[in-house]
Amino acid sequence: MNGPVFRAAGSDALLADFGGEISEAVFARVVALDHALAADRPAWLVETVPAYTSLLIVFDPLTSDHAEVTNHLRALDTSTADLLPTTTHVIPVCYEGDAAPDITQVAATLGISPEAVIAAHLAGDYRVFMYGFAPGYAYLGGVPGKLQLPRKAAAVRGHPVGSVMVAGPQCLITTLEMPTGWWVIGRTPVRVLDVASERPFLFEPGDKVRFTRIGLADLHA
Amino acid sequence: MRDARLRIEAAGPLTSIQDAGRPGWRRFGVPPSGPVDRRAFAAAVSAAGGHGTAVEFSLGGLTLVAEGEPLAAAITGAASADVNGVEIGGWCVVTLQPGARCRIRAAGDNWGYLAVAGRIDVPEWLGSRSTHLIAGLGGGRIEAGTTLVVREPRSDLASVAIPQPPDPGPITVARAIPGPQQRFFSADAQVSLTTATFAASSRFDRMGMVLDGPLLPPLRIDMPSEPAVRGALQIDGDGRMSLLTADHQTTGGYPRIAVVIDPDIDRVAQLPAGATIRLEMIDEAEAIAQTRAAHRQTTQWLSRVKAGCRPRPPLMMANLVDGVVVTRPRGPKYPPQR
Secondary structure, eight states, rough: OOOOOOOOSSTTTEEEEEOOOHHHHHHHHHHHHHHHHHHTTTTTTTEEEOOOEEEEEEOOOTTOOOOHHHHHHHOOTTTTTTTTOOOOEHHHHEEEEGOOTTTHHHHHTTSSSSHHHHHHHHOOEEEEEEEOSSSSSSEOOOOOOOGGGOSSOOOOOOOOOOOOOOEEEEEEEEESOOBBSSEEEESSSSBBOOOOOOOOOOOOOOOEEEEEEEHHHHOOO | OOOEEEEEEETTTOOOOOSSOOOTTTGGGGOOOOOHHHHHHHHHHHHTTTTOEEEOTTTTEEEEOOOOOEEEEEEEEEEEEEEEEEEESSEEEEETTTTTTEEOOOOSSOEEEEESSSEEOOOOOBBOOOBBTTTTTTSSSSTTTTTEEEEEEOOOOOOBOOOOOOSSOOOEEEEEEEEEEGSSSSHHHHHHHHHHHHHEEEEEEOOOOOEEOOOOOOOOOOOOOOEEOOTEEEETTTTTEEETTOOOOSSSSOOOOEEEEEHHHHHHHTTTTTOOOEEEOOOHHHHHHHHHHHHHHHHHHHHHHHHOOOOOOOGGGOEEEETEEEESOOOOOOSOOO
16 A cells, blocks of 8 residues: 655644545554554654544644654554554443434434334444544444435534434534534433543544443433 | 632623643644634733733623722733723733723724733633633633633733734735645636635634635535644635634535645734735745744744833822823824724
8 A cells, every 4th residue: 555645734734645535444544653653752743633534743843844744754664554443432322202303304214213223323333533523523434324314404403412413424422512414313321522531532533332222211310 | 819800791702711722632623722813812911921811802892890909901912992981002001900991892803812910710621721612611701791700910010012013914915835635626726726815704703714705616525524724724615715713623524725824824814804815825844934933033022022011110000090000191003004
């Protein structure tokens, strides 16, 4: 495989672009570069942002420059590129009542029963590809094909924190009350963002997620 | 030691607590936040004695009443203020006596700062008091009814004018580096980027500002979400351009045709609606050189700001006008070159 293309992303950042296709193989290389860079942090490194097919590297423009950072990245050993992290989080989800306001419409749109929607969601093999949109909004890839549908035409307000929602191949657990055009099919008592915690974010990019089913009583326990 | 308090009587919708920012958390969806105009913010906190937290306000202005201990405050950025009806202008240090009502009006640009000689007692999140405004995390939003408590207040600063940045006045040419998603644009769009004139708009917040100008529609809209940065010139599906600023989304699926270099980002964000701007593309090495030069210039200017702010001579205490210490007839008109 060829190395990533490095592009300037402003005066203090580089984007390592591994190619346009979203796949576990491409993402594994993003994570490998991220880990290789973090293993021996250069003094100029400010932070990195992994995404589906690219890694942003933010550096201190007073002490380094695009050329030095590019050379450093090219020299890193990323031979573990086929090894994604194996941390798996098990997230309980309630798919009932007001915890699942859109499940009936999702089922009707897909032409399957609500139980089949739940079974499909539980069967998914999810990976945390990146965060974005708002603090703690982790984009999970791996929604089964039969559950994939385009987002709503307009965003809807008022979904509580912990809403589990899907759109296309992606699944997301909300951390803030924000308007969304995604389909809310359940709710979890687990908090991906715990504002008061020293380690406030539950997932690292690359982690795996599995969902299990709980009832309304367990959601409110 | 007793506290000072600032009781907020009126505040625009974009008013919040900011400090120098919260770097290091972008991988979790948390942008650095911090002030939209980092230079004006730095001048305010330097002039007010170095506590690193300030109130950021926008076009809605800010009206507050001082309570408790007397308190020195610094006002910078797009602002003109009066204290109990006495005009003090902007870019100045003023001492607020208990009961003084300070009314700050936006003047000229979009963002202004009020820093105080003391520690504003607000919550910290992830090591910073900056407010991520849509989430409300950090120091917090400021609205009518908010009372800010200021610990260890000082009132012994002379009421002086604060020197303005070395390049005051509106920016007319912003320098930018092409990319990183340049491949999504036609050659025509890339030419338009540097030949057309764009205009600041009134459609802005802490996440960004829409720049009016020719539409530069992307060739495709199938881009996988990629990391975004402050200063990015992001093009939506219709071809409209936005400048991303302090609270920008950390990743997103709209392509970025170019990124404004760091020293020019905040100056573009300060442009009032209708002010025009051109974009000049420069290469990476030139961007680094310009960024370092601007940093040296800003550092020298901030040391002049610090040097200019000094303890108030005891005699000046007598010079009270309705609770405000005025040691000069009027503040400089802001903005000075318009």
